[in-house]
Amino acid sequence: MANSSDPSSCLSFTSSPHISNASITPNSSASDPPPTPDLLTNLSSNLGRLLADSGGDYSDAEITVEGVPVAVHRCILASRSEFFAELFRRENGDSEQEGKPKYCMSDLLPFGHVGYEAFLVFLSFVYTAKVRDFPVEVSSCVHNVCGHEACRPAIEFSLELMCASSVFGMPDLVSILQRQLIDFVLKALADDVIPILVVAFHCQLSQLIDQCIERVAHSDLDSISLEKALPDEVVEKIKILRRNSQHCCDPNMPAVDPLREKRIRRIHKALDSDDVELMKLLLTESDVTLDEANALHYAAAYCDPKVVAEVLGLGLADVNLRDSRGYTVLHIAVMRKEPSIIILLLSNGARASEPTLEGESAVSICRRLTRQKDYHTKTERGQEANKDRICIDVLEREMQRNPMAGEASISSQITPNDLHMRLLKLENRVAFARLLFPAEAKLAMAISQADTTPEFAGISSLKGSSGNLMEVDLNETPTVQNKRLLSRLESLVKTVSMGRHYFPHCSEVLDKFLQVDLPDLCVLETGTTDEQKIKRQRFLELKEEVQKAFDKDKADKNLSGLSSSSSSLPPKKVGRKSKVMTIKSYQNQAGVLVKNYLLADPFIPYTSVIGGIILCKMVYDLTHLISTFYIKAYGSLTKIQRIEWNSRGISSIHAIFITALSLYFVFWSDLFSDQQHLGLITFRSSPLSVFGLGVSVGYFCSDLGMLLWLYPCLGGMEYVFHHSLAGIAVAYSMFSGEGQLYTYMILISEITTPEINMRWYLDTAGLKRSSAYLLNGIVIFLSWLAARILLFGYMFYHVYLHYDMIIQMHTYGYLLVFVVPSVLAVMNLMWFGKIIKGLMKQLAKMQ
Ligand SMILES: [Zn+2]
Structure with a gap:
C-alpha cells in the first residue's frame, strides 16, 4: 500500500508533521516552550539533506547493504539509536583506524534480512523522523491487476524495515510498522501471513503475533507447512486454538487416523533426509500410497531438486494431483520460486494452466510473489539472471506453447x-x-x-x-x-x-x-x-x-x-x-x-503491409521522375524497359531498408539475444520487427502484382515462384510471430540486390565495358560471399544450437526454418558459381 502512486499512503503513514512531532516531544524537557511544528519540519528537511548528498560529503562511516556501500553520519545514528551508539563506542575503544570505519549489514543483524532500499527508507526516518514513500520497484509485484495492497513484495518490504527498526532500536518506527502489518494480516493471503509471524516472533511484537496466530489458526494452512516455517511455541498456540474452535465449528470434519498420520510423517522424514530408497521401503510396507502421502508436494516444497527428480523418476506420483488445499505440485513449486523444480514438473507433464481453487494460475501466483525490481532488472551478459524472472518466463513460455492443456479433465487419481x-x-x-x-x-x-x-x-x-x-x-x-x-x-x-x-x-x-x-x-x-x-x-x-x-x-x-x-x-x-x-x-x-x-497492436501487420504497397508506388514514381531529369539514357529506353528500370528502383530501396533493419535485429538489437529472457528465441517479436516484415510483405505483393500484370516481360515463372515463396514465408513469420530471427537472417541476403540492379542499369545504359561495371562485379562477389554463403553457414549453426526451441514451433514454422533456407542455400551456391565464372571472364578480358 505504501508506494508513491497510492495516495492512501499519506493517510496511514506519517509524513505529516503531526506524528514526527509526537516522536520528538518526549525528548524535550517539560519546562521548555514547545517548539512550533514549522521549525521542526525545517530541521527535519535540513537533516534529510545530509542523506541526499547535495552539499558536500560529511559522512564518517559506511554500511554495506547488499554489496552497496551507504555513507552515514555516526553522530546522528548514535544520537538516535542506542544500538549504533554502543556499536561506535566499542569500535572507538579498539583503535584509531585509517579512513572511515566500515560495517556490513549482515554482520549487524542477528536475524532477518534488510535490503538496500529498505535501509535507505530506514535511514531517512532516522534523520528526518518521517516515513518516506516506499520505492515502487521493491514494494509491488508484477501482477497485471494487483493493487499491491497486500501482495508479497509489499509485505516483505515492510518486514525488512521492521527488522531494521527493531534491531537498531527505533520504537517509533516499530509501532508505525506494526500498525501497517496488522492491516496486512487482515488483507493478505494466509500463506503470506507466515513470514509476518516469523518476524513478529523475532521482534517480540505481541500484538502482531496474536493477530497472525488468530488468522493462521482460521486458515486452511496445513500443520506440516506451519511446523516447517514457524517456531515450536507458535505452532503449539495455533494448534490449541484450532482444537478449541473445531468442536463448535466443524462437526463434520473427517476424523484423523493417528496410525496413518504417523506413516505419512515417516515418509516425509525419509524425504527430509533425502532418502528416496527408505521412502520406497516405507511405501511397500504400508497401505499408504505416494499420492496419499502427498510426497511429491512435500518434496517440491522442502527438498532438494534432485530428490524431486528421484520421486518423479519412480513413476508412482500423479504430477497434477491436488493437496488438501487444492494446490497442485506446480503451485507449490511456484510458491517456493525454484525454477529447476518448476521445469522438472513441467517436463513431466504438469499442466501450467491448471488453476487453484481460487482460480489463480501458476503464473499469476508467481507474478504476485515477484518484485518489479527483480523482474525488470536487465541482466548483464554472463551474469546470472534473476530466479523469479526465470520462473515467470518458464511458465509463460509453457502457457504459450500449450494454452489449452488446463482444459483437460481433473485427475482421476484423486483420493x-x-x-x-x-x-x-x-x-x-x-x-x-x-x-x-x-x-x-x-x-x-x-x-x-x-x-x-x-x-x-x-x-x-x-x-x-x-x-x-x-x-x-x-x-x-x-x-x-x-x-x-x-x-x-x-x-x-x-x-x-x-x-x-x-x-x-x-x-x-x-x-x-x-x-x-x-x-x-x-x-x-x-x-x-x-x-x-x-x-x-x-x-x-x-x-x-x-x-x-x-x-x-x-x-x-x-x-x-x-x-x-x-x-x-x-x-x-x-x-x-x-x-x-x-x-x-x-x-x-x-x-x-x-x-x-x-503495445501488442493487432493492426500493425495490416497497416504495415498497406504502407509497404503505398511506399512501393511512391518509390516507383520518384525513380521515374529522377531518372527523367538526371539519366540521359533513360529517355531512349522502350516503355517496358522503363517500367523495369523503375521497378528495380523499388527493389533496391526495399533491399536497403530491409537489410538495414535485418542487420539491426540480428547483430545489434537485444530482442533476439540469448542473454535476454523474453521466452523462446523462435517466438520473439516486437512491434518494430512485425512492422519491418509487414513492409517487406507489401513490397513482395506489389512486385508480384507487376510481374503478373506485365507477364512475362519483367520476369518468368521462376521470379513468380520466388516472390510467392518469399512473400508467404515472410507473411507467415509476421502473423504468427514465429522464427522472425531466421527470417531476418535470410533477408540480410537482400544486400546483394542493389548491386545486381546496378549491373542491369549499367548494362542497359550501355556501360558494360566501363571500370564501374567491373568494380560492381567485385562488390557483387564480396557481398554475395558474405551475405549468401557465410551468413547462411552462421544461420545453420544458430539453428543447430537452438534446435530445442525450433522443434517447439508449429509445423509451418519448422518447414520455414529448414526447407526454405536449404533451398535458398543451394540456389545461392549455384549462382555463386556463375558469378565467379563471370568475374573470371571479365578479369581475363581486362588483361
Ligand atoms: Zn502486487
Whole structure:
C-alpha cells in the first residue's frame, strides 16, 4: 500500500508533521516552550539533506547493504539509536583506524534480512523522523491487476524495515510498522501471513503475533507447512486454538487416523533426509500410497531438486494431483520460486494452466510473489539472471506453447477423502455465491454446466437452502458415484473461475467472507443475544457490500470487459478509501487496455503491409521522375524497359531498408539475444520487427502484382515462384510471430540486390565495358560471399544450437526454418558459381 502512486499512503503513514512531532516531544524537557511544528519540519528537511548528498560529503562511516556501500553520519545514528551508539563506542575503544570505519549489514543483524532500499527508507526516518514513500520497484509485484495492497513484495518490504527498526532500536518506527502489518494480516493471503509471524516472533511484537496466530489458526494452512516455517511455541498456540474452535465449528470434519498420520510423517522424514530408497521401503510396507502421502508436494516444497527428480523418476506420483488445499505440485513449486523444480514438473507433464481453487494460475501466483525490481532488472551478459524472472518466463513460455492443456479433465487419481473435502469447499462457496449474488452465480453455473450436474450431498452449514441435498441413491456403484462426483468437481471449479473472470468484485467479497467472516459467524450462532445482534448487523453490512460489489462489476462491464482476473483489493473501508480504490481499478484497467490494444497492436501487420504497397508506388514514381531529369539514357529506353528500370528502383530501396533493419535485429538489437529472457528465441517479436516484415510483405505483393500484370516481360515463372515463396514465408513469420530471427537472417541476403540492379542499369545504359561495371562485379562477389554463403553457414549453426526451441514451433514454422533456407542455400551456391565464372571472364578480358 505504501508506494508513491497510492495516495492512501499519506493517510496511514506519517509524513505529516503531526506524528514526527509526537516522536520528538518526549525528548524535550517539560519546562521548555514547545517548539512550533514549522521549525521542526525545517530541521527535519535540513537533516534529510545530509542523506541526499547535495552539499558536500560529511559522512564518517559506511554500511554495506547488499554489496552497496551507504555513507552515514555516526553522530546522528548514535544520537538516535542506542544500538549504533554502543556499536561506535566499542569500535572507538579498539583503535584509531585509517579512513572511515566500515560495517556490513549482515554482520549487524542477528536475524532477518534488510535490503538496500529498505535501509535507505530506514535511514531517512532516522534523520528526518518521517516515513518516506516506499520505492515502487521493491514494494509491488508484477501482477497485471494487483493493487499491491497486500501482495508479497509489499509485505516483505515492510518486514525488512521492521527488522531494521527493531534491531537498531527505533520504537517509533516499530509501532508505525506494526500498525501497517496488522492491516496486512487482515488483507493478505494466509500463506503470506507466515513470514509476518516469523518476524513478529523475532521482534517480540505481541500484538502482531496474536493477530497472525488468530488468522493462521482460521486458515486452511496445513500443520506440516506451519511446523516447517514457524517456531515450536507458535505452532503449539495455533494448534490449541484450532482444537478449541473445531468442536463448535466443524462437526463434520473427517476424523484423523493417528496410525496413518504417523506413516505419512515417516515418509516425509525419509524425504527430509533425502532418502528416496527408505521412502520406497516405507511405501511397500504400508497401505499408504505416494499420492496419499502427498510426497511429491512435500518434496517440491522442502527438498532438494534432485530428490524431486528421484520421486518423479519412480513413476508412482500423479504430477497434477491436488493437496488438501487444492494446490497442485506446480503451485507449490511456484510458491517456493525454484525454477529447476518448476521445469522438472513441467517436463513431466504438469499442466501450467491448471488453476487453484481460487482460480489463480501458476503464473499469476508467481507474478504476485515477484518484485518489479527483480523482474525488470536487465541482466548483464554472463551474469546470472534473476530466479523469479526465470520462473515467470518458464511458465509463460509453457502457457504459450500449450494454452489449452488446463482444459483437460481433473485427475482421476484423486483420493476419495480429498475429493469430498474439495467438493464440500467448492459446493459451499457456490452455495454462498447463489445466496449473495443469485444472478451472477446462475450465469457462471450455466456457462460451466454446473446446474445440470447433480449436487454433492455434503453441505452441512446451509441446510434448507435447497430441497433435495441429502438425497442419496443407494443403487449407485462406487465407480459410477466417483465419476459423478468428479464431473461435479470439474464443473464447480469451472464455475468458480468463471465467477472470478466475469465478476471479480463479487468474488472478492466472497473470498473475504469465506476467509474472515464465516468462522466468526459460525461461532456466534450459539452466542448471547448481544452477540447475535452483532452478527445480524454484520450480515446487514455484508449485504450492503454485496450490493456495492455488484454495482461495481456492472460498471466495469459497461466500461470494458477486460478485467481478466481478480485483484487483491477487498472492499473494506468505505469513504475516501473506496474512492481511491475505484480510481486504482480504473488505472489497472487502463493499464490492461494499453497492454492489450496499443503495445501488442493487432493492426500493425495490416497497416504495415498497406504502407509497404503505398511506399512501393511512391518509390516507383520518384525513380521515374529522377531518372527523367538526371539519366540521359533513360529517355531512349522502350516503355517496358522503363517500367523495369523503375521497378528495380523499388527493389533496391526495399533491399536497403530491409537489410538495414535485418542487420539491426540480428547483430545489434537485444530482442533476439540469448542473454535476454523474453521466452523462446523462435517466438520473439516486437512491434518494430512485425512492422519491418509487414513492409517487406507489401513490397513482395506489389512486385508480384507487376510481374503478373506485365507477364512475362519483367520476369518468368521462376521470379513468380520466388516472390510467392518469399512473400508467404515472410507473411507467415509476421502473423504468427514465429522464427522472425531466421527470417531476418535470410533477408540480410537482400544486400546483394542493389548491386545486381546496378549491373542491369549499367548494362542497359550501355556501360558494360566501363571500370564501374567491373568494380560492381567485385562488390557483387564480396557481398554475395558474405551475405549468401557465410551468413547462411552462421544461420545453420544458430539453428543447430537452438534446435530445442525450433522443434517447439508449429509445423509451418519448422518447414520455414529448414526447407526454405536449404533451398535458398543451394540456389545461392549455384549462382555463386556463375558469378565467379563471370568475374573470371571479365578479369581475363581486362588483361
Ligand atoms: Zn502486487
